[in-house]
Amino acid sequence: MLHIIFAIILFGMVTAFLYAWGYVKEQRKNNELMDQLICKSREKVLKEMRGGKILTNRDIRRITEGNKSSLFWSKSKMHVTDLKLFADRLIKTMITEGTIEEFKDGNTKKYKINKEAQ
DSSP, X not given: OHHHHHXXXXXXXXXXXXXXXXXXXXXXXXXHHHHHHHHHHHHHHHHHHTTSOOEEHHHHHHHHTTOEEEOTTOSOEEEOOOHHHHHHHHHHHHHHHTSEEXXXXXXXXXXXXXXXXX
């Protein structure tokens, strides 16, 4: 009798834990998709800059155009729709991380890979 009560309590605890875990994963899904999209875009931009190439904001928009991300456990997908907004966020993130540095050439802002980040 005691084993049955223990099994029922254990089953309830496991069910509550799995429900809470799924709920939290669902709440964080959009953030995970955005992080994955930024990571993929960052890799593409860095790959383009590896040879010492200097990029403008327009070049970064061109590189990130059409990027998509998805999570294997979800049907939700995210792709870049507003290139200007996304490129600005990506550039700000990469400058904050120290992977690229910004400089001005005349009136245009240009970006190059940070030598310490390589």
